[in-house]
Amino acid sequence: MPENQAPIQQLQPGYVLVDRYAIQMVIGVGGMGSVYRARDLHFPNVVKLVAVKEMINQAPDPLVRKTIVQNFEREANILVALSHTSIPKIFDYFTFEDRSYLVLEYIHGKDLEAVLNETEGFLPEDMVIGWAIELCDVLQYLHNHKPEPIIFRDMKPSNVMVNQQGHIMLVDFGIAKIFRAGQKGTMIGTEGYSPPEQYRGEATPLADIYALGATMHHLLTHRDPRLEPPFTFAERPVRKENPSISPELEAVINTALQYNPLDRFQSAEAMKEALTVVARKTGALSRIAVGTSQITNETSIKPLWTFKCEDEIRGTPTCDGGMVFVGAYDNNMYALNAADGQFVWKFPTEGGIVSKPLVNEGVVYFGSEDGNLYAISSRTGKIQWSYHTNAPIRCSPRLAEGHVFFGSDDGFFNAVNIMTNRLTWQVDASTPIRSAPAISGDLIYFGCESGDFYSVDFRGQTKWRYKAKRAITSSPLVSQGVVFFASVDSSFYALDAKSGWIIWRFRMGKGSVSSPCRAENDVFIGSADGFIYSVEATNAKEIWRFKTDHQVSGSPVIYKDALYCGSADGNLYCIEYKSGRLRWKFSTGGAITGTPVINNDVLYVGSADHLLYALVA
Amino acid sequence: MKWEWRRFLFSFVKKIFHGKKTTFSDVQTAPLSEEQLKAVSIAPVALRPLQLLVGSAQSIGKQRDHNEDSLFTLNAILADGTSELPFGIFMIADGMGGHQHGEIASGVAVRAFSHYMLSRLYLPFINLISESPGESIQELMETAVHESQQAVVRRAPGGGTTLTAALVLGEQVTIAHVGDSRAYFVYPDGRMQVITHDHSLVHRLVELGQLNEDEALSHPQRNVLYRAVGQSEPYRPDIDTYQLPHPGSLLICSDGLWSVVAENQVFRIIKNAANPSIACHELVKAANDAGGPDNISVVLVQFLA
Numbered sequence: 001m002p003e004n005q006a007p008i009q010q011l012q013p014g015y016v017l018v019d020r021y022a023i024q025m026v027i028g029v030g031g032m033g034s035v036y037r038a039r040d041l042h043f044p045n046v047v048k049l050v051a052v053k054e055m056i057n058q059a060p061d062p063l064v065r066k067t068i069v070q071n072f073e074r075e076a077n078i079l080v081a082l083s084h085t086s087i088p089k090i091f092d093y094f095t096f097e098d099r100s101y102l103v104l105e106y107i108h109g110k111d112l113e114a115v116l117n118e119t120e121g122f123l124p125e126d127m128v129i130g131w132a133i134e135l136c137d138v139l140q141y142l143h144n145h146k147p148e149p150i151i152f153r154d155m156k157p158s159n160v161m162v163n164q165q166g167h168i169m170l171v172d173f174g175i176a177k178i179f180r181a182g183q184k185g186t187m188i189g190t191e192g193y194s195p196p197e198q199y200r201g202e203a204t205p206l207a208d209i210y211a212l213g214a215t216m217h218h219l220l221t222h223r224d225p226r227l228e229p230p231f232t233f234a235e236r237p238v239r240k241e242n243p244s245i246s247p248e249l250e251a252v253i254n255t256a257l258q259y260n261p262l263d264r265f266q267s268a269e270a271m272k273e274a275l276t277v278v279a280r281k282t283g284a285l286s287r288i289a290v291g292t293s294q295i296t297n298e299t300s301i302k303p304l305w306t307f308k309c310e311d312e313i314r315g316t317p318t319c320d321g322g323m324v325f326v327g328a329y330d331n332n333m334y335a336l337n338a339a340d341g342q343f344v345w346k347f348p349t350e351g352g353i354v355s356k357p358l359v360n361e362g363v364v365y366f367g368s369e370d371g372n373l374y375a376i377s378s379r380t381g382k383i384q385w386s387y388h389t390n391a392p393i394r395c396s397p398r399l400a401e402g403h404v405f406f407g408s409d410d411g412f413f414n415a416v417n418i419m420t421n422r423l424t425w426q427v428d429a430s431t432p433i434r435s436a437p438a439i440s441g442d443l444i445y446f447g448c449e450s451g452d453f454y455s456v457d458f459r460g461q462t463k464w465r466y467k468a469k470r471a472i473t474s475s476p477l478v479s480q481g482v483v484f485f486a487s488v489d490s491s492f493y494a495l496d497a498k499s500g501w502i503i504w505r506f507r508m509g510k511g512s513v514s515s516p517c518r519a520e521n522d523v524f525i526g527s528a529d530g531f532i533y534s535v536e537a538t539n540a541k542e543i544w545r546f547k548t549d550h551q552v553s554g555s556p557v558i559y560k561d562a563l564y565c566g567s568a569d570g571n572l573y574c575i576e577y578k579s580g581r582l583r584w585k586f587s588t589g590g591a592i593t594g595t596p597v598i599n600n601d602v603l604y605v606g607s608a609d610h611l612l613y614a615l616v617a
Numbered sequence: 618m619k620w621e622w623r624r625f626l627f628s629f630v631k632k633i634f635h636g637k638k639t640t641f642s643d644v645q646t647a648p649l650s651e652e653q654l655k656a657v658s659i660a661p662v663a664l665r666p667l668q669l670l671v672g673s674a675q676s677i678g679k680q681r682d683h684n685e686d687s688l689f690t691l692n693a694i695l696a697d698g699t700s701e702l703p704f705g706i707f708m709i710a711d712g713m714g715g716h717q718h719g720e721i722a723s724g725v726a727v728r729a730f731s732h733y734m735l736s737r738l739y740l741p742f743i744n745l746i747s748e749s750p751g752e753s754i755q756e757l758m759e760t761a762v763h764e765s766q767q768a769v770v771r772r773a774p775g776g777g778t779t780l781t782a783a784l785v786l787g788e789q790v791t792i793a794h795v796g797d798s799r800a801y802f803v804y805p806d807g808r809m810q811v812i813t814h815d816h817s818l819v820h821r822l823v824e825l826g827q828l829n830e831d832e833a834l835s836h837p838q839r840n841v842l843y844r845a846v847g848q849s850e851p852y853r854p855d856i857d858t859y860q861l862p863h864p865g866s867l868l869i870c871s872d873g874l875w876s877v878v879a880e881n882q883v884f885r886i887i888k889n890a891a892n893p894s895i896a897c898h899e900l901v902k903a904a905n906d907a908g909g910p911d912n913i914s915v916v917l918v919q920f921l922a
Contacts, residue, residue, distance in 0.1 A: 192850070196827040199818055199838060226850045229814075230821045230843050259825060464700075481788050481860040494753075494858070498787040499702055503858045504755040538857035540755065 010034050011054070016041065018094060021052055021103065030172075032056055033099065037106060040091075049106040050091060057098045065098075072100045078150065079173055086138040086169055107171065108164050112157035112219060119222075122242050125249060128219045129279050134168045135160065135212055136272035143205040143268055151203045155211035156193045157218055192226035193218075196259050206261040209271055213256025213264075220245055220253075233257045240544075248278045301586045304602065304614040305341035309334065311352070313606025316396070316554075316594040320359040323378065324597075324604050326612050327353025327366055333374070334612075335364075335381060338599065341614060345381030349374065356396035356436070356595075358404070363418075365404050367393025373406060373416065385421040389414070395446075396436035396475070401458060405444055407433020413446060415460060425460035435485070436515070440478035440497060447472025447485055453493075455483075455500060464500035468493065473513040475555075477523070482537070484523055486512035492525050492535065504540040508533065515555040515595070519577055524563055526552025532565050532573070534580055544580025548573065555595040559617050564603060566592025572605055572615070586615060649806075666696035667703050669785060670919040672893030674901040678873055679909030685712035686871050686914040687723035687778075689731050695743060704739060705785040706731055707916045709798050711871040712778040713845065722769045722776030726846050729768035730782055730793075733761040738784075755856045758784060758793040762846065762854040769847035777847035780854075781813055781869050785918065790867060791858040795844050798914075799875050801868040802859075803887055809868075809880045814855060816844035866893070867918040870900070873911035877904045893917040 011034070015023045021038040028035035033054035040048040055072065059065045076093040079102075092103035112131070116123070135155070142150040152170065159172040195210035214225055217233055221241035228236070234257070239250045252274045258264045265271035310330030317326035323344065324336045329352040335344040351369030358365045363384060364376045369392035375384045391409035398405045403424060407413045409432035415424045435447035443463060447453045451468040453476075469489035476485040483497045488511035494503045509529025516525040523537045528551040534543040548567035556565035563577040568591040574583045590608030597604045603617040671692045677684045689708040695701075708730060712723030738757055752760075765780060779796025792800050797815040804810070814820075818841040819833040833839060844852045861867065866887065874883070882903060890896035897915045904913045 196822055196825060199822060199827075199841075224851065227853050229816075230818070231825050259827065482858070496754075496787050496789050498789075499700070501786055501789075502753040503789065503791065504753045536857075538859060539855070 011036060017052065017101065018096060021050065023052070024049075027051065038103075040103075051088070051104045051106045053102040053104065055100045055102075057100065069095050069100060075173075076102060082142075082145075082150075084138055084141045086134055086167065087141075088169055088171060107161050107169050109161045109169070111171070112160045112162065112168075112215075115162060116157060116219065116222065122222060122244065123219055125220070125245055126279070128216060129249065129275055131160070131162070131168050131219075132212065132216050133272055133275050133279070135170070135215075136268045136275065138168075138170050139205070139208050139212065139268035140272065143208070149205055151205060152208050152211075153198075153203055154193075155208055155215055157215055160215070192224070192228075192230070195261065196231055197261055204261065205267065206264050209256050209264050209268065210258075210261075212268075212271070213253050216253050217257065220249075231259065234259070246278065249275075252278055301584055301615065303586075304616065306614070307334070307336055307341045307343070307612045309610050309612070311610060312590065312608040313610065313612055314352075314593045314608065315354040315606065316356040317597050317604045317606060317612060318357045318359055318364075319597050319599040319604060320378070324612070324614075325357040325359065325364055325366075325378070326604075326606055327355060327357065327368070328606075328610070329353070331368070331370075333357065333364065333366060333376065335378065336612070338602070338604075338614075341612075347374070347376050347381050347383070351392060354394050354594075355406075358397050358399055360399050360418075365397045365399070367395060367397065367406060367408070369394065371408070371410075373397065373404070373414075375404075375418070375421075387414070387416050387421065387423070391432070394432075394434040398437045398439055398444075400439045400444075405437050405439070407435070407437070407446055407448075409434070413437070413454070413456070415458075427454065427456055427460055427462065429454065434473045436475035438476040438478045438483065440483075443497065445476045445478060445483050445497070447474060447476065447487070449473065451487060451489065453485065453495070453500075455497070466493075466495055466500050466502065470511060471513075474525075475515040477516045477518060479518050479537070484516045484518070484525075484537075486514060486516065486525055486527070488513065490527075492516070492523075492527075492533070492540075494523075494537070494540065506533070506535050506540045506542070510551075513553050517556050517558055519558040519563075522577065524556040524558070524565075524577065526554060526556060526565055526567070528553070530567070530569075532556055532563070532575065534563075534577065546573065546575055546580050546582070550591070553591075553593045557596055557598060559598040559603075562617070564596045564598065564605075564617065566594065566596060566605055566607075568593065570607065570609075572596060572603075572613075574617075586613075588613065664921045666694050666701045667788070668694055668921050669703050669705050670893050670921055671705070671707070671917070672895070672897040673916045674894075674897035674913075675915070676873075676901045676905060676909065676913045678912050679905055681912055683720055684912050685720050685723055685778075686710065686873070686912040687712070687727040688914045688916055689727045690916055691731065691735075693739070702742075702787050703785060703920075704742070705918065706734055706782065707785070707867070707869055707918055708780070708782040709869045709871055709914045709916060710778045710780045710846070711796065711798050711873075711912070711914070712776060713840075713842075720776075722773040722778040722847055725768045725772045726765040726778045726780050729765045730761045730780065733764045734758070734784065737761075754784065754786065754791050755858065758782070758791055758856050759854060762793050762795065762856075765846050773847065775847075777842075777845035779842070779871070780846045783867060783869060783918070785861065785867075785920075788861055788863075788920070789858050790861045791856065794855040795846050795852070796842050798869065798871045801870075802862045802865055803868050803884060804862055804865045805888070807881075807884050807888075809884055812857070812859060816842050818843055861920045863920040865920070867920075869916045869918075871912060871914045873909075873913035874900055874904050874915055877907045877910065877913075887917065893919055 011023045024037045026034050027037050033056045036052045038052045080090045088105040161169045193211040193214040195207050220238045238245050309328035312329045324338045327333045331349050332346040334346045349368035349370050355367035364378045367373050371389050373387040389408035389410050393408045395407040403415045411430045413427040429448045431448045431450035437446040444456050449471040453466040455463045468487035471488040474486040476483050483495050486492045490511050492506040508527040512527040514526035516523050521537050526532050532546045549569035551568040554566040556563050563575045566572045570588050571585045573585045588607035594606050598617050603615045606612045687710045692705045710723035710726045779798040781798040782793045784791045794813045797817045800813045802810040819836050819839050822828040823833050886899045887896045900915045901913045
């Protein structure tokens with residue numbers, strides 16, 4: 001880099017500017033120069049601290065440079081005349097070589113961006129309302145300035161300081177912008193807080209109202225608007241990120257953030273008034289529409305029928321040919337009439353059944369905790385054959401190429417020929433396999449309790465292996481060349497199906513044994529942290545999360561425009577899958593740990609209350 | 618060579634149909650279904666190992682006096698019996714600023730990005746003692762963008778650049794994107810799918826209905842990006858993973874191409890070119906023929922499988 005392009009020098013501590021301001025330290029760095037804390041040497045007997053804001057004139061053209069200095073002095077003259085408790089006093093201004101300086105009241109405190117960075121979780125609503133009311137007050141003062149209203153133009157958390165008394169100060173007037181006019185070329189960086197009309201060159205008091213709304217949005221949601229695409233506040237109302245916020249306050253912020261300036265509060269006074277009302281919680285804001293979601297009363301959901309087993313249903317039913325098959329912890333596999341829930345047959349095993357039955361050409365395949373894989377006639381309930389492993393089978397079998405594939409708690413993953421009922425090959429994973437395999441193209445995928453994830457071909461050769469930190473009980477989903485699954489290590493994974501390279505990892509609050517499902521570009525999964533998540537398949541961005549009251553061990557399913565998922569809180573939830581809004585929920589008498597199955601608009605789900613429910617989806 | 622072969626094939630086809638009186642206007646036609654298209658467009662031979670065919674081209678354009686674009690391509694295959702993995706990094710950066718540093722920002726960003734990806738992803742992969750990667754591809758890509766950001770701030774302060782980088786691993790392509798350069802999937806049936814999202818202010822204002830397309834074209838801030846590598850405000854790059862289209866290709870270009878040459882013309886050029894290198898050359902030529910108002914950079918990747 002040539003020497004003349006070296007970064008611009010900052011003033012060093014100890015340097016005395018214009019024989020008066022002893023620089024102590026840099027307290028901020030902006031695009032145009034630095035801000036220093038300095039001591040005013042005109043007061044030798046007391047320590048008077050000031051803030052010295054430096055603006056470097058980088059315009060190459062001498063005429064432009066001169067205009068910039070003139071503009072600076074004109075603006076400084078306006079600011080000097082301002083008097084408000086929330087505006088720092090200006091003591092002095094001068095231009096020295098290629099730099100102009102503004103000497104201001106030094107504020108003991110920190111700016112709201114720093115406050116946000118130091119805050120875990122959310123700032124209290126009352127505190128933000130208090131600051132916002134003070135900001136409205138100072139905006140009201142500026143907007144009513146004569147002869148011309150003063151537009152602040154740059155409201156954002158880093159330009160608002162909180163002093164030691166907890167009051168706010170507006171610190172960075174747009175004066176620095178004058179120095180930016182001297183630069184040509186493409187502007188870089190977003191305001192994030194500025195309204196759309198500011199980009200048409202319009203700056204009115206209503207632009208400050210919008211920016212205050214944007215600042216409040218950031219403070220309450222902890223989501224930096226500069227990290228989000230511009231003008232997306234409408235898609236991200238504050239309560240979506242922080243449900244503890246009152247709907248009334250959300251309505252005020254939404255009004256301030258309207259894209260059309262005429263739809264916003266028409267003055268800072270009006271916004272202050274609305275905030276005061278929220279603060280008093282009088283409910284006088286009812287004329288502003290508060291988004292209410294239409295939730296069907298849960299008592300209105302009545303099951304079409306129920307069927308009672310002798311013990312808990314922890315697994316997932318299967319619907320095929322007008323019949324529903326479900327295993328229970330009373331050791332039986334049941335076959336019921338799908339239309340009315342009438343008992344058709346049951347098949348007793350020696351252990352609990354959590355494995356989801358697989359039906360193929362009149363045969364029901366499932367595993368039991370007695371260690372056997374059973375093949376039962378779907379019509380008669382008579383056993384055709386069984387295959388014994390040395391430990392409980394909790395994995396749900398899959399069928400391909402004339403073989404049934406399943407894992408066992410004995411640590412082996414098996415391929416059993418359904419014609420000969422003989423083992424063709426097995427993979428020794430040396431750890432229980434409870435994850436149901438996924439079969440895609442010429443590869444089979446499954447997870448293990450050790451955290452290993454396998455991809456094997458139809459000869460039983462391992463193609464690749466991935467190791468998660470803890471157990472993978474979740475059953476993988478393969479879609480568009482990517483395999484998705486969750487682990488008890490709290491991550492939701494996307495791996496390249498061919499090579500096993502990890503594409504992304506999504507962090508959840510706790511581990512998960514839930515299995516993912518997909519609709520378009522969204523993937524869905526439950527977690528022991530009680531949430532159901534919707535995540536973009538291509539980039540792991542969270543679209544929404546839905547809170548249930550207990551662990552979500554079951555898996556979501558998509559049917560038409562809705563997602564259905566049970567929770568250990570006993571409820572089955574019906575959620576709009578695009579928005580994450582609850583449509584209805586249905587309470588059962590026990591935890592739901594299996595996955596609902598939907599066929600012809602009828603949903604079947606089992607519960608730990610021993611019942612299998614049939615509901616209209 | 619290829620041309621000769623085609624001519625031969627053409628005359629051969631003519632011989633077969635010689636004497637047939639049917640003219641095209643007599644024939645009832647209907648668009649082919651997706652299945653039919655697949656059947657006619659996939660080459661009957663399966664190429665092993667899977668591989669990428671890559672072309673690139675760059676021009677200063679007709680109206681600028683210096684080039685602020687940078688591009689980078691790297692195409693590698695490792696096939697050793699157990700694994701067979703095409704690997705590629707393809708990248709375009711369009712520098713800006715008007716500042717003295719705008720020119721070097723794009724080169725700095727491209728170097729920092731590719732250096733990081735090669736040392737953190739590819740070198741460990743070809744290392745004999747291979748460890749499974751601790752970070753996901755998307756995390757690595759995000760850090761690589763961050764490295765570019767740091768490098769631009771350090772080496773070209775005040776400058777900025779767009780960055781559109783594609784990492785191909787196997788059949789997946791992961792795109793890291795900041796700014797208004799673009800990546801497209803080009804399908805044999807003529808579909809051109811923009812897979813990046815322009816981080817330009819006018820694009821966003823058009824989406825919101827605050828500007829119409831015409832206003833956007835003449836807007837004084839039409840070149841303003843709300844995200845660029847080198848900006849002082851924090852931002853997050855777009856990072857997405859897709860399945861590479863096959864048959865089809867991946868096109869990455871600076872706005873010197875996409876804002877100048879119409880999509881259907883871009884498609885025609887790609888379709889008619891003998892190989893990706895010639896296609897890129899023709900695309901740059903088309904932009905210059907249309908006035909060449911800006912620097913032009915193009916990378917075209919075809920997945921042969």
